Amino acid sequence: MAYSDKVIDHYSNPRNVGTLDKSKKSVGTGLVGAPECGDVMRLQIEVDENHMITDAKFKTFGCGSAIASSSLATEWLKGKSIDDALTIDNMDIVEELALPPVKIHCSVLAEDAIKSAINDYRVKNGMEAIELEKSHH
Amino acid sequence: MLKTPIYLDNNATTPMDPRVLEAMLPYFTEKFGNAASRNHPFGWVAEEGVDYAREQVAKLIGATEKEIIFTSGATESDNLAIKGVYEMYKDKGNHIITLTTEHKAVLDACKHLEKLGANITYLDVESDGLVDLNKLEAAMTDQTILVAIMYANNEIGVIQPVKEISAIAHKYGALYFTDAVQAVGKIPVDVIADGIDLLALSAHKMYGPKGVGALYVRRKNPRVKVTSQMDGGGHERGMRSGTLNVPGIVGLGKACELCYNEMAEEAVRLSALRDKLESSLTVLEESYVNGNANHRLPHTANISFKYVEGEGLMMAMKDMAVSSGSACTSASLEPSYVLKSLGLSDDLAHSSIRFGLGRFSTEEEVDFAIENTMKAVNHLRELSPLWEMFKEGIDLDSIEWAEH
Numbered sequence: 001m002a003y004s005d006k007v008i009d010h011y012s013n014p015r016n017v018g019t020l021d022k023s024k025k026s027v028g029t030g031l032v033g034a035p036e037c038g039d040v041m042r043l044q045i046e047v048d049e050n051h052m053i054t055d056a057k058f059k060t061f062g063c064g065s066a067i068a069s070s071s072l073a074t075e076w077l078k079g080k081s082i083d084d085a086l087t088i089d090n091m092d093i094v095e096e097l098a099l100p101p102v103k104i105h106c107s108v109l110a111e112d113a114i115k116s117a118i119n120d121y122r123v124k125n126g127m128e129a130i131e132l133e134k135s136h137h
Numbered sequence: 138m139l140k141t142p143i144y145l146d147n148n149a150t151t152p153m154d155p156r157v158l159e160a161m162l163p164y165f166t167e168k169f170g171n172a173a174s175r176n177h178p179f180g181w182v183a184e185e186g187v188d189y190a191r192e193q194v195a196k197l198i199g200a201t202e203k204e205i206i207f208t209s210g211a212t213e214s215d216n217l218a219i220k221g222v223y224e225m226y227k228d229k230g231n232h233i234i235t236l237t238t239e240h241k242a243v244l245d246a247c248k249h250l251e252k253l254g255a256n257i258t259y260l261d262v263e264s265d266g267l268v269d270l271n272k273l274e275a276a277m278t279d280q281t282i283l284v285a286i287m288y289a290n291n292e293i294g295v296i297q298p299v300k301e302i303s304a305i306a307h308k309y310g311a312l313y314f315t316d317a318v319q320a321v322g323k324i325p326v327d328v329i330a331d332g333i334d335l336l337a338l339s340a341h342k343m344y345g346p347k348g349v350g351a352l353y354v355r356r357k358n359p360r361v362k363v364t365s366q367m368d369g370g371g372h373e374r375g376m377r378s379g380t381l382n383v384p385g386i387v388g389l390g391k392a393c394e395l396c397y398n399e400m401a402e403e404a405v406r407l408s409a410l411r412d413k414l415e416s417s418l419t420v421l422e423e424s425y426v427n428g429n430a431n432h433r434l435p436h437t438a439n440i441s442f443k444y445v446e447g448e449g450l451m452m453a454m455k456d457m458a459v460s461s462g463s464a465c466t467s468a469s470l471e472p473s474y475v476l477k478s479l480g481l482s483d484d485l486a487h488s489s490i491r492f493g494l495g496r497f498s499t500e501e502e503v504d505f506a507i508e509n510t511m512k513a514v515n516h517l518r519e520l521s522p523l524w525e526m527f528k529e530g531i532d533l534d535s536i537e538w539a540e541h
Contacts, residue, residue, distance in 0.1 A: 003452070011452060017520055034538030035484035035523060038446050038463055038472065042522035059522035063448040063463070067520060 003064055004098035010068035015075050018057040020044040028121025030113040038062060039106065041070045043077075043113035047121050051082045058113075065103040069093050069110035082118050086130065141456035143502045147342075147495030148291050148319060148437055149460060153388070154344040154496065160391035161346065164384035172381045173372060183383045190390025194351055197393040198317075198336060199327035206352045206373045207386050211318045213366075214337035214352040215242040217377065218314045221363025222283050222335070223250050226312075230280035234258045234311075236268060237478045239287055243316055247285070256280065264480045265429035266295035270305065277309040288317035288326065288336075292462065292475040292491060293428030294437030296320065303332030312361060318342050318350075322396030323434055324404060328353055334361050340385065344496055345392030349385030352377075399496075407494045408435035410503045414492055415440065417507040421514055423527070427476060427489060436494040439476075441485045444524040445517040450490060453513035457506055462489035484523075 003011070022029045027046050033039040039062040046055035056074035060067045072093055077085050093099070093107035112132070119129045144152070164186055172187045174180025191202040208214045223233065235247055237259045247257045258276045263269055268286060277284075284306040289296045299315060306313040314335040320326055321336075322343030328336060336353040340346055354376065355361045369378030415426055415438045423443035439462075442450065447463030462473030463486070472486035481489075492506065518524040526533060 011449075014520060019525065031522065031536075032539055035487075035533060036482070036538070038448075038483075038487040040522055040538070059520055059525060061444065061449075061521045061523045062446050064452040066446075067449060 006072075006097050007065055007068040007099070010071040010097070011064040014058075014067060014071040016055075016057050016071065016078075017059060019059065020046055020055065020057050025124055026121075028117040028119070028124065030116030030118075030120060032112045032116055033062070033109050035061065039066050039109055041066065041109050041113040043070060043073060043110075043117045045077055045082075045085075045117050045121060047082060053077050053080050053082065053085060062106065062109075063103075065097065065099055066106040066109065068097055069099075069106045070113065072096060073110045073114055077114065082121065085114060085118060088114055139501050139505055141505075143457045143498075143505060145492050145494060145498065145502070145506055146458045146460050147498070148294070148491060148493035150341050150347065151344045151495050152497060153341075153346055154392065154395055156395060157345050157388045157391045161384045161388040164387050168383075170383075172383055173370065183381075186383055186387045187381055190386045190393075193390035193394045193397075194338075197326070197397045198321060198338070198353060199329050200353050201356065203374075204328075204353050204356050206354055206376050207381060207389075208350050208352055208377055209348055209382070210341075210350040211240075211316065211337045211339035212242040213377075214339075214350050215240065215316055216246045217352055217363055217366050218335045218337060218354075219243065219246040219283065219285055220250065220366055221376070222312060222314065222361075223253075223255055224364035225362050226282045227255075230278075230282045232256045232258070232278055232280040233283045233285060234260060234273065234276050234281060235285040236260050236262055236287065238262050238266065238290055238292075238475045239285065240291060240316055240318070243285055243287070262478055266290060266293050266427075266475075266479055267429055267432060268297055268302065270298065270301050273302065274305050274308075277305065277311065279309070281306075281309055281311040283312050283314055285314045285316070288315045288320035289324070289434050290428070290475065291319050292473060293439045293479070294319070294434035295428040296324065296432045296434065298432075299331045299333065303334075307332060312359075319434060319437075322393065322400060323436065324400070328355070334359070335363070340389035340392055343392050343396050346385050346388040349382050349389045351389065403496060404435040407498070410494055410498060410500060411436055411438050411492075413500075414438055414494075414503050414507060418510055421511060424514075425485070427479060427481065436498075438492045438494075439489055440492070441476075441481070441489040442514045443485060443488055444521045444527055445514055446487050447489055450488075450513055450517055453516055454490075454506075454509050455513075457509055459493075459506075460491045462491070463487040 056077040058070040090107035090111040170179030170183035172183040303313040312334040321338040339350040427439040447461030476486040
């Protein structure tokens with residue numbers, strides 16, 4: 001199976017690799033997946049007082065498509081409000097990266113990581129957690 | 138000058154040796170006859186080629202030429218051996234013993250027989266990949282007609298104690314079949330000394346063509362019979378009908394002859410390269426060699442690089458072909474069942490890479506592989522949240538992972 005050019009691009013030059021200080025109130029962290037399943041994503045966002053995402057970082061243990069999905073997610077998150085960020089759908093990632101059906105779970109994981117990071121930020125800042133639909137898995 | 142990509146997946150298949158191709162070529166054109174045509178020279182010439190190949194194959198494994206049945210490959214040989222023995226001997230008993238680490242062709246043939254009333258024992262292996270002989274003996278019953286245990290494993294290369302296995306099988310009146318696809322042509326295999334009753338081999342794993350293999354079926358002490366699984370013209374002493382693939386068979390014969398002449402020297406060279414590869418790569422922190430280090434094929438190394446995922450790793454190992462126990466591409470997302478049988482945790486199985494050296498591997502290629510692999514592992518660990526946690530001293534088992 002060949003990878004799409006966009007997967008290879010994100011995989012070879014991953015954007016926004018790194019770690020934010022998760023103890024900061026302005027940072028939301030999402031850690032999803034499991035080592036046994038061969039995929040773990042950690043996605044972090046830094047949010048300003050207007051609920052705008054000013055920075056996003058990731059680290060991912062997984063295949064090329066998982067790494068590319070999380071790299072793409074960080075690109076899309078920057079500059080969005082936390083409400084707008086919730087509208088990112090896994091199928092947008094599938095389309096952008098041209099993921100084949102066997103790799104759809106990588107995009108699902110990225111969507112879960114986004115929502116989980118936003119929720120972490122919301123709870124830290126006295127907002128209610130958004131109900132996460134338990135989908136796809 | 139190094140030519141890339143380099144091929145280090147010789148357990149999957151091998152390139153054909155040019156000398157094999159040369160031997161085969163006339164049998165596509167001027168020597169095109171049907172080996173079963175008894176009444177004209179075209180048939181005789183083809184038959185001569187087949188007869189000679191039968192001798193070459195027999196010589197490599199210490200058999201006689203009448204004991205070699207040509208097939209389309211090892212999958213067919215595995216099926217013919219297991220289903221053929223069951224059909225022939227099921228009045229004597231319905232019990233077959235095999236291993237959880239066998240090739241799918243063996244496991245699925247056994248599963249098929251289970252539906253027909255066979256009782257199959259799937260023995261687990263020890264953490265080094267070897268069968269525990271006491272457990273094997275304990276599993277034997279008076280109903281056991283066949284022990285099906287591979288010679289060497291395709292993923293980790295461990296070599297089973299075949300002499301001891303055959304002795305146990307025979308002590309209880311059972312036959313011993315071995316899938317020897319990975320072993321024949323790489324290490325000495327002798328059906329007499331090893332006590333083997335049936336043996337499957339394949340041409341394309343030893344520098345021959347794809348689509349041809351053989352099943353050894355013992356003729357003396359005891360005389361073994363299998364019920365044919367392909368009915369027709371009664372070729373191959375009635376055990377495998379179908380017009381013989383003469384060029385393929387000639388190629389298999391030539392491949393066997395070359396292995397017979399060259400494998401001793403080749404094994405010394407390849408095990409030195411393999412050791413270099415392994416000792417260089419295990420310098421990396423948290424890397425582990427899978428399988429017994431002493432009883433192993435000379436050309437195979439299977440290494441887990443903890444905290445990186447195998448498929449992602451292969452993608453980073455640019456310009457080289459290897460394989461991984463990670464099954465990220467398969468629909469099941471299950472990692473290698475062989476590595477799991479060793480008791481490896483799923484995350485280590487997902488992190489494994491198999492390096493398979495071969496006749497045409499060079500030291501330059503191995504050096505390239507070492508450098509490339511180290512770079513890739515380090516790169517992916519920079520990206521790995523698990524590696525970061527490990528470095529911070531966080532116990533990954535203490536985290537409640539959301540299984541998906």
